[in-house]
Amino acid sequence: MARIPDAFIDDLLARTDIVEVINARVPLKRQGKEYSARCPFHDERSASFTVSPTKQFYHCFGCGAHGTAISFLMNYDRLEFLDAVDELARRAGMEIPRDNPQQRAPQSDSAPMYDALDAAARFFRRQLAASESARAYLDRRDVDAAVREQFAIGYAPDGFSALKDALGTDPRRVALLEKVGLLSKNDRGHSYDKFRDRIVFPIHDRRGRVIAFGGRVLGPEDSPKYLNSPETPLFHKGRELYGLWQVRQANQRIERLVVVEGYMDVVALFQHGVPQAVATLGTATTPDHAELLFRNAPDVYFCFDGDAAGRRAAEKAMASVLPRMRDGRQAFFLFLPDGEDPDTIVRNEGAAGFEARLQDATPLSTFFFDATGEGINLSTLDGKARLAERARPLLAQIPDGAFGDLMRQRLTELTGVGAAAAPPAPPPRPMRGGRGAPAPKRSLVRHAIALLLQKPALALELQPPYPFVALRQPGIDLLTEIIAVVSMRPDINSGMLLAHFDERAEAPALRKLASQTLPGDEASWREELLDAIHQLDLQVLRQRLEELQELQRNRTIDDAGKQELRTLYATLASR
Template structure:
């Protein structure tokens, strides 16, 4: 959108920078100017000056300076157009736009009026929830048990939505007002048109934009009911992929503490703020997005992501890594903090204290190290093949980095890990990029030289349970091949048995195996899993955490693409292939995804129930392989530290997971 420069000048002549800055900074008259503590850096003596005559602010400590528009952009994190609109609204001016029609201008004015009205509706609801909190002792007691003080509760505007289906009817006499539904406060039944409150018997967390306006709510149950957390739906005001809980409250702390701490939950933010970390924010029930990272870097040049130590936390960290990489330039810092598996930030800081949490923050993994760790997942760096796998998995991540010294330094670290010269690695990746671009323009990609199921040169003996997870028609990682025998299953595919090859000196033993449903298409199992999820994204709702973890940990290019699909699902819900196809055109994963979907097996056929079962059948051997790798690593760790009870418990838990998986597969009906 283009705003005429003449309008900008007139706007700045009408607004008073003292009033604008005074909304955020306490100012006192000091001679011809106004003075206050700088909002951009921590200080005890005021060095921040605002000049009413020059309509200019300047800090003699950190050097920040500018006009009213610049202040809103620097301090409130607004974009240029947003800051201009904010100031124009204060002085009653209408922002002209040179490149839009009168009809579009009228539509935008109507949308702006609607947003203001929805803000008013949400503010009224927030006031009502805060009043209800005072009236319900058990809700106050719950917060006290969680260690939430009255001061913190007031700062974050916590409230309570009491039990009952239509409590908001006493707040909004016109309960059938469409704005109650549009703001996400009221649900209207599709069949009977009945209306009822969305939030019931929950602690309420108002979600504010950077200007402090309420744009939505998050609600947490007081017990163990499901869902534990419930957010407002997507509305004209609220887009969870763009907003961060607690950012408005944390703005000043970000300046003084020098970094932002990104968590996954409302209670994490509240607990951390109370115990010395008011610079915490949280994503809103979705993966960290590019928009989140971009918004954070408006306020600070240092971001620390804090995730739970469990599998879900690791998946969230990988998504945050991909979101942060495009913004990790030479002047910014990104780190990743992982807590013990049994803790989230809220529980950890209450059990171990602020000092222990501060030590974890100080020891957080730098982005470059976490990128190396993520790219090295399931790579045996003692073998050439493992280092080649690292190269393949690292390339799409490294490509996301912006050009600069940091990107070159990371390339050097990767080259050292891969044990190849930096220049050679750069040339190798450049060739791969050129090949990808040729394919994207319609060229042919050379076929892989081997199957991912090919046996390694010195394959170990297969554990007894492995045969139950063998994909039809492929060689297992142990050198065993699935060969058809018997009368065939319900899909016409032959039943099979494992035939151990003699090339490893083993006898030709065989075992009966259960039916694994439809055969995988003549490509790799991860290929077909990608196709099924791109065709039927809603299948993600049916998969459990183990399955999702398996998908996310597949080697590149599958693993990063799976993570992208899940992030799209979290942000936008299930989407048809036509929509995903457009989103993929500008994505680093686009060429690979389009290659799979344009092939002869691009769009799987059959009933949805059959396709979902096929996806689960595909995931079973992949999950089994992953659990076995983790179990082997855990066993080695236990052998080296037999007295460590935590390592032993971790190993036994993996053994139990593998047994449960075996039972799940073998008990599947024919």
């Protein structure tokens, strides 16, 4: 994938008013220098969501949601990173560059492909209106006109060139239709329609554009039952979910997603009042699918057949989900009776019946130990050891948090592995004078980082060399990196700086520091930063002094060391 240069992102965010972007979606109220609202990412009664026009980031003190205008669009509009950047770039009248020259394709390269797919979708819908047999099929499946319109369902007529003849037969047009997967070639190199005599389901991307199609046969004797577009420059089945666009349009807030296997399952659930259904496109649940699911909803229900194939599919889904099970996310598995699918169940039992089945779905935690413990006798030590051996590598993929801790605790309960008691903590060392421990000193490193997060440009006041980088203290490497980032990107603001550390372990602590309101103004912050750096530089001298004193005590110091020691004594005495 082409990478967008950091300089462009900085320029884009500098030209974007985050207050304007968020206020268009979540009404904001002015509170002093900042704006506030009830958080759009979790339920709350009081406003804990703040937007800072000076720092150019948003932060929720309730759920911890935080980021720039880009991340807001990704989380609120549920866009991919590139789509969010494209949205802001269009608003700012900017053209997106690429670091990879081979992928620096102009927008016009993809526009004809989208146009061709849209034209095909319109053609298929006209053919549905003209085909009595296709409409009768949808009538038998209880798909009404509103749902047909909602999903833009169409019909591909029988014959080898109906679509080709309608959209153009000149060589360039044919090549374009082949590129987007609408035409196939026979052994003699002749092109023909890929979809023939099938109900056609357009597949939309997260911006509502048609990127591919799925086709279903009308008669049960025909095969294959389902046919999908091939992989194209616009369509990668392992990254897309059928129906996600419709779910986003039908739900102001998506509390859950129900993952099913077929197009008609999705359509039937919508038809009968369950508008949170999506389908993988003829493939197992991939890590990209799992990330997309949880980006759109905190709870995900996987709906599979109850046979061996369904269990295998569920285990593959579980493997993709585990590394994404951060706290607040839940996954469930619903296994259907033999011969049933979501379509038949919701038509026979209605939305209430299907909802009842979802309520009884198996939680991920239960399914995990059922699946990993299959065939194992836990009454024996060998069986317990085997379960621990199977489960541990999978549990190691779960992100740090309460869910991972509880899963490991459950493994210990089942096997006894890891249950050894921790050694008792040593008693606290008594303090001289019996007055207890002194109050901890303020961390100079932490304060310097907090100041730079408030006003990154302050780092430009610091001139190399930076003696403090030699300090062996927590946070020194982070402070050094922040100064280096600002030096390379002098126009960076607080939001951009935090975005630089988004995927890092330090991100939560940095967000907490950045959300604080420090007393004083920019002039006083400058003096505080210079003083903190000066104190850290002095600590480097004391650190070196201690090293030389240790050499002196061990009688391993040389003449150069002795001279350096005398110089350090004099330097520190003068300061």
